Amino acid sequence: MKNGTYFFTSESVTEGHPDKLCDQVSDAILDAYLAQDPASRVAVECLATTGTLMIAGEVTSKGSVDAQKVARQTVRDIGYTNPAYGFDADDVGVLLAIHEQSPDIARGVMKDEPGAGDQGSMFGYACDETPELMPLPILLAHKLTKRLSDCRRQKTLPYLRPDGKSQVTVEYRDGKARRAHAVVLAAQHDDGIASERIKQDLITHVIKPVLGTLLDDKTQLHINATGRFVIGGPEGDTGLTGRKIIADTYGGMGRHGGGAFSGKDPSKVDRSAAYMARYIAKNVVASGVAKRCEVQLSYAIGVAKPMAVFVDCFGTNTLPEEDIARRIEQHFPLTPRGIIEHLKLRRPIYRKTAAYGHFGRTDPDFTWERTDKKDVFADGNN
Numbered sequence: 001m002k003n004g005t006y007f008f009t010s011e012s013v014t015e016g017h018p019d020k021l022c023d024q025v026s027d028a029i030l031d032a033y034l035a036q037d038p039a040s041r042v043a044v045e046c047l048a049t050t051g052t053l054m055i056a057g058e059v060t061s062k063g064s065v066d067a068q069k070v071a072r073q074t075v076r077d078i079g080y081t082n083p084a085y086g087f088d089a090d091d092v093g094v095l096l097a098i099h100e101q102s103p104d105i106a107r108g109v110m111k112d113e114p115g116a117g118d119q120g121s122m123f124g125y126a127c128d129e130t131p132e133l134m135p136l137p138i139l140l141a142h143k144l145t146k147r148l149s150d151c152r153r154q155k156t157l158p159y160l161r162p163d164g165k166s167q168v169t170v171e172y173r174d175g176k177a178r179r180a181h182a183v184v185l186a187a188q189h190d191d192g193i194a195s196e197r198i199k200q201d202l203i204t205h206v207i208k209p210v211l212g213t214l215l216d217d218k219t220q221l222h223i224n225a226t227g228r229f230v231i232g233g234p235e236g237d238t239g240l241t242g243r244k245i246i247a248d249t250y251g252g253m254g255r256h257g258g259g260a261f262s263g264k265d266p267s268k269v270d271r272s273a274a275y276m277a278r279y280i281a282k283n284v285v286a287s288g289v290a291k292r293c294e295v296q297l298s299y300a301i302g303v304a305k306p307m308a309v310f311v312d313c314f315g316t317n318t319l320p321e322e323d324i325a326r327r328i329e330q331h332f333p334l335t336p337r338g339i340i341e342h343l344k345l346r347r348p349i350y351r352k353t354a355a356y357g358h359f360g361r362t363d364p365d366f367t368w369e370r371t372d373k374k375d376v377f378a379d380g381n382n
Contacts (some may be wrong), residue, residue, distance in 0.1 A: 002172070009169040010137035010251025012145040015078050015355040016162020016188070016232075022046035023248075023354040025055065026075040026241045026263030030348025031348035033239050034265065036063025038346035041117075044098070044263040045241045046071075048234035050086050050323045056097040068094045074351070079152065079162040084246050086235025110197055114336050115251050116269045116299035118259075124277025125254030126285040127292040129177050133282050134168065134360035136177045138251025140168040142356045143210045148187055151205050159198075161188035163232030170214075182220040188232035189224075198224045248358050249274070256295050262354050266345035273297045273306075275368040276339045278359050280328055284313075286371035286377060288326065291316035297334065304335040319377060331376040 013020050025046045033040035040061035047054045053075070055067055083091055126133040144166035152160035167184035170177050185202055202223050206213065209253035233239075242260025246252050259270030266272040277295045284293040296310040311325045328334075333342045340346055349365040361369060 003174055005171065005173050007169050007171055008135075008137050008253060009167060009182075010135065010139065010141045010247075010253070011112070011165060011167040011184075012141035012247050012251075012356065013166075013244060014145045014149050014162065014164035016080070016149070017097065017165065017244075018163070018234045018237050019241075020239075020355050021075065021078055021080075021234065021270070022048050022239045022241040023244065023262035024078065024351055025053065025074045026057075027350040027354040028070050028263060029065060030057070030263055030356065031351050032065040032067075032070050033059060033061045033063045034064070034233075034346060035348040037061045040265055041108065042265040045270065046088065046239070047241075048239040050235045051091070052093045052095065053097040053234075054097070058100060059098050067096055067098060079316055081234060085161060085233055086231070087233050106227050109175075110279075113370050114267065115302035115304050116273075116336055117267045117301065118269065119299060119301045120259050120270060121254045121257040121296055121298040122259065122269060122273040122277050123249075123257055124274065124279065124281040124295045125250045125293070126278070126281040127253075127323040128285055129358075132360040132362075133285050135250055135253040136171045137168050138247070138253070139360055140170070140180070140211060140214075141166045141247070141251060142360075144168065144183070144185060146356050147206045147210055148202075156205055157201050158191045159190040161190065161230075161232060163188035163229075163236070168211075179216055180214040180219050181282045182206055182222070183211065183215075184222045184225070186224055186229055187322060188229050191230045195224060195227050250359070255296070257296075261358060262350070266340045269297075269299045269336060269339075271347055272336060272339045272343070273299060273334075275343060275345070275358070276332070276334065279368040279370065279373075280332055282369065283371050283374045284324060284377055287374035287376070289317055289319040289377045293317075293324075295328070304337070306334050309334070324377065327376050331373060 003050040026044045029044050030042045033042050042059050044057035074091045080088050129136050148164045151157040165186045169182040171179050171181040241263050245260050261271045264271045277297050281295045284290050291312040292314045294312045298307040309325050311321045
């Protein structure tokens with residue numbers, strides 16, 4: 001555990017951020033296929049810019065999905081319904097380029113014991129600094145962007161538009177989170193709203209309710225720091241699926257294998273193994289044998305069993321890391337099929353993962369957040 005005083009920063013974005021819009025469209029299309037055919041193999045990417053949404057990828061499924069209709073409904077649900085935003089559900093041009101999955105890849109994932117859909121390494125992380133067993137900076141950043149969207153949807157602040165970002169810097173002393181050192185909030189808004197009004201409203205309705213006693217008179221607040229944020233969303237910045245992998249996971253605390261999640265069915269270990277790694281790490285910490293835990297799983301395309309299991313508890317463990325790793329291999333299913341079956345991943349549950357983080361949430365569909373295997377690490381369990 002790091003000693004002394006230090007600062008750690010994480011960011012989040014709202015559901016209307018252009019990258020997150022693309023993530024949600026990709027996952028909404030995935031869900032639509034899984035609802036018809038749970039064995040669907042899907043890898044769908046999106047690009048969004050002014051007036052245009054392009055959807056491309058590979059799909060092999062018994063289902064039939066109107067991807068354009070699903071995309072427009074997703075854009076509508078997010079809140080892009082006004083032509084003044086430069087991007088709206090009814091007028092956006094939707095371009096489709098979807099074809100079947102490569103048969104060379106299919107050979108590896110359609111065997112009696114399916115192998116991984118790709119090579120790579122996936123990380124999971126957990127720590128005991130919050131009840132959710134998540135790092136505090138990313139948890140606060142997500143809560144700020146979620147509250148920003150809630151204030152827009154509930155019309156508490158009716159001048160807000162869908163795009164927005166947050167960033168939280170937490171001060172740590174001797175490994176313990178102590179206070180909010182700095183908060184950055186950017187909220188897209190209608191034209192003609194005074195910047196001072198926006199600042200005061202966001203402090204009152206967003207920042208204070210989320211951060212509470214973590215705020216003090218030394219906390220730095222930077223709200224719409226340029227003074228104006230009218231042009232936003234895909235009109236202001238091109239969006240892409242999979243470009244917010246750090247916000248999707250642990251906010252930079254802990255390592256990342258580089259693979260994005262959205263638009264990928266669970267045969268892609270980029271997604272399913274990352275969920276399993278989080279599940280394992282969370283159970284390790286929930287058991288009390290470590291205050292922090294990071295788990296790495298690595299795979300080869302077409303091979304079912306992982307190449308290796310790596311555990312790092314950063315010196316906080318009371319059980320040897322080699323013992324923890326051995327128990328993981330004994331008690332957790334680590335093949336693609338085992339992960340999918342244990343976590344029940346062939347369900348249309350993914351669109352709601354695509355905003356405000358894939359981890360640290362209480363939704364019962366997020367099966368990787370359970371701590372039902374923590375006893376695996378109890379003394380006497382071999």
